[in-house]
Amino acid sequence: xxxxxxxxxxxxxxxxxxxxxxxxxxxxxxxxxxxxxxxxxxxxxxxxxxxxxxxxxxxxxxxxxxxxxxxxxxxxxxxxxxxxxxxxxxxxxxxxxxxxxxxxxxxxxxxxxxxxxxxxxxxxxxxxxxxxxxxxxxxxxxxxxxxxxxxxxxxxxxxxxxxxxxxxxxxxxxxxxxxxxxxxxxxxxxxxxxxxxxxx
Ligand code: GAR
Numbered sequence: 001x002x003x004x005x006x007x008x009x010x011x012x013x014x015x016x017x018x019x020x021x022x023x024x025x026x027x028x029x030x031x032x033x034x035x036x037x038x039x040x041x042x043x044x045x046x047x048x049x050x051x052x053x054x055x056x057x058x059x060x061x062x063x064x065x066x067x068x069x070x071x072x073x074x075x076x077x078x079x080x081x082x083x084x085x086x087x088x089x090x091x092x093x094x095x096x097x098x099x100x101x102x103x104x105x106x107x108x109x110x111x112x113x114x115x116x117x118x119x120x121x122x123x124x125x126x127x128x129x130x131x132x133x134x135x136x137x138x139x140x141x142x143x144x145x146x147x148x149x150x151x152x153x154x155x156x157x158x159x160x161x162x163x164x165x166x167x168x169x170x171x172x173x174x175x176x177x178x179x180x181x182x183x184x185x186x187x188x189x190x191x192x193x194x195x196x197x198x199x200x
Contacts, residue, residue: 003033004194007083008055009074009091010039011062012125014046015178016089016110016186021053023187031194035081038074040093056081062093071099084197087190088147092124097149105155107147108193110186112177114159115143119152129170129177138164140173142181144189157192158185 008017017037023029037050040062050057060073070093078086088109100107111119112128118140123131132140141161148154160181164173 001030002198003031004084004197005035005082006032006085006087006190006194007036007038007078007081008034008046008050008087008089010037010044010046010089011041011092012044012046012090014044014049014090016182017046018049019183020087020089020187020190021049021055023190025053028187029191029194031198032085032190035083036077038077040070040091046090067093067096071096075099075102085190085193087186089186090125094121094151095147100147100149104148105146105193106197108144108157108186108189109147109152109154110182110189111143111145111152112140112174112182113143114139114141114161115145115152115156119143121151123152126170126174129173132164133168133170133173140164140177142177142185144185146193157189160185 010017034055036058037055038058038060039047042059047057058077062070086107118128118131139161143159145156146154162177162180
């Protein structure tokens, strides 16, 4: 069976990366082949998860460099590994238009809200859940979308709703959105995107 060479870009704990690794081990990603995990910080725990799963890792540090140099480093690793699909899984840097245009419908992102709500610049990680609670929404969720030049603005692939419960803190809500939505729809969308690439 042919597979799509896939890189996962991470910045932190990597629970979404773990969901991808577990889905692969469970046979749910037959067309996805993980060839690289690229972290924007050397201390990202996601790197340990990748090493345990036997996936090659690479660090392209964002801190102390320019956006251009940072992206050039990522690009070199992607080209070296002949990557066809890129998954942003808790990747906390916004990629430039130049970068994104090189990979049309080849970059996926998981966002912890029902876009277009609570998306765009400044809406990342826990801030998204803080904003949802401050607005008083009763339902939130997660979105997996293709990445284009508009932050959180690309075509939506999958979404899943999650209830907000009385007494939720941003941390509690973040965990529920991960468990009930992100960790489920990210692997599903990855397999769908890989199948689409193989068809084209
Ligand atoms: C996840 O909730 C992900 O959706 C979010 O950061 C968290 C990373 O957790 N991503 C964004 O906010 C991107 N704009 P993880 O490192 O455990 O996967």
